[in-house]
Amino acid sequence: MLTVDFAQFPIEPGDRVLDLGCGFGRHAFEAYRRGAHVVAVDRSQEEVTSVTAMFRAMAAEGEAPGGLVARAVRADLLSLPFPDAAFDVVMASEVLEHIPDDDVAMAEIARVVRPGGRVAVTVPRWWPERVCWALSRDYHDVAGGHVRIYRGKELEERLADAGLQPRDSHHAHALHAPYWWLNCMFGRESVPSRLYHQVLVWDILKRPWVTRAAEQALNPLLGKSLVVYADKPIASVETASAAA
Numbered sequence: 001m002l003t004v005d006f007a008q009f010p011i012e013p014g015d016r017v018l019d020l021g022c023g024f025g026r027h028a029f030e031a032y033r034r035g036a037h038v039v040a041v042d043r044s045q046e047e048v049t050s051v052t053a054m055f056r057a058m059a060a061e062g063e064a065p066g067g068l069v070a071r072a073v074r075a076d077l078l079s080l081p082f083p084d085a086a087f088d089v090v091m092a093s094e095v096l097e098h099i100p101d102d103d104v105a106m107a108e109i110a111r112v113v114r115p116g117g118r119v120a121v122t123v124p125r126w127w128p129e130r131v132c133w134a135l136s137r138d139y140h141d142v143a144g145g146h147v148r149i150y151r152g153k154e155l156e157e158r159l160a161d162a163g164l165q166p167r168d169s170h171h172a173h174a175l176h177a178p179y180w181w182l183n184c185m186f187g188r189e190s191v192p193s194r195l196y197h198q199v200l201v202w203d204i205l206k207r208p209w210v211t212r213a214a215e216q217a218l219n220p221l222l223g224k225s226l227v228v229y230a231d232k233p234i235a236s237v238e239t240a241s242a243a244a
Contacts, residue, residue, distance in 0.1 A: 003094065004227060005172070009120050009229055013034070013036070015035075015088040017038045017089045017091070018089070018090045020091065021077065024051065024054075025040055041072070041074075055072065077105045085112070088118070089118050091120045094124070096150075097124055097150065106158055115234045116231070120230075125171055125223055126149050126152070129146070164231065166228055166230045171219045171222075171226055171227070173225050179193065
C-alpha cells in the first residue's frame with residue numbers, strides 16, 4: 001500500500017533514493033523496482049533486518065535491475081549519517097508526526113537532498129487524525145506515538161522554512177480513515193475493526209475497480225494521509241556560491 005504516488009513523483013533509473021522511517025519497506029521496495037539505488041532508514045532494528053532480507057530476496061529473484069545498491073540502516077532522522085546533497089530523492093512517509101524536534105528533522109531532509117532534488121513527505125491529515133485523538137487518548141498518548149497533527153498549509157510552510165519548495169499535494173487512503181475510527185472507538189480486536197480490516201486486506205491484495213474508484217473519489221474529502229511534494233531549489237545554492 002503506497003502513500004506516495006509515483007505517477008506524480010517519478011523515480012528515474014539510477015536515482016539515489018533515501019527512504020526515511022521506512023518501516024517494513026513499502027516505498028523503498030517500489031523505488032528499487034523502478035531502478036533506483038536505495039537506502040532505507042529506520043530506528044527499529046527489526047524493521048531494518050526485515051527490509052535488508054527483502055532487498056536480498058528481490059535481487060535474487062530479479063525483481064529489480066542488476067547493478068543497483070539497496071541497503072537498510074538503523075539511524076536517527078535528527079542526525080543522519082550521510083553527507084550533504086547525498087541523494088536525488090528523499091521520502092519521509094508517516095514519520096514526522098512522531099518526532100518532537102520536527103524542525104531538526106526537516107532540516108536534515110533538506111540537507112541530504114541535492115540541489116534540484118525531490119522530496120516527498122506524508123503525514124496524517126488533520127481532520128481524520130483529530131477524530132482519532134478525540135475518540136481515544138491511547139491512540140496517540142503512547143511511547144513513540146503521534147505528538148502533533150499538521151494542517152496542510154502549516155506543513156508546506158515548515159518545509160519552505162527548511163529550504164524546500166513545496167509544489168504539489170494530495171490526500172490518500174480514504175478507505176483507511178474509518179478503520180482507525182473503529183479502532184479508537186471499539187479496539188483493534190473488536191468485531192467491527194476485524195471485519196473492516198478484512199475488507200482492507202482484500203482491497204490491498206485484489207485491488208478491485210470498485211474500491212479503487214471509491215477511494216479515488218473519496219480521497220479529497222476523507223483521505224487519511226496528506227502527501228506533499230517539494231523540490232530543493234538550485235537558485236539558493238547558486239546565490240550562496242556567488243555571494244562567497
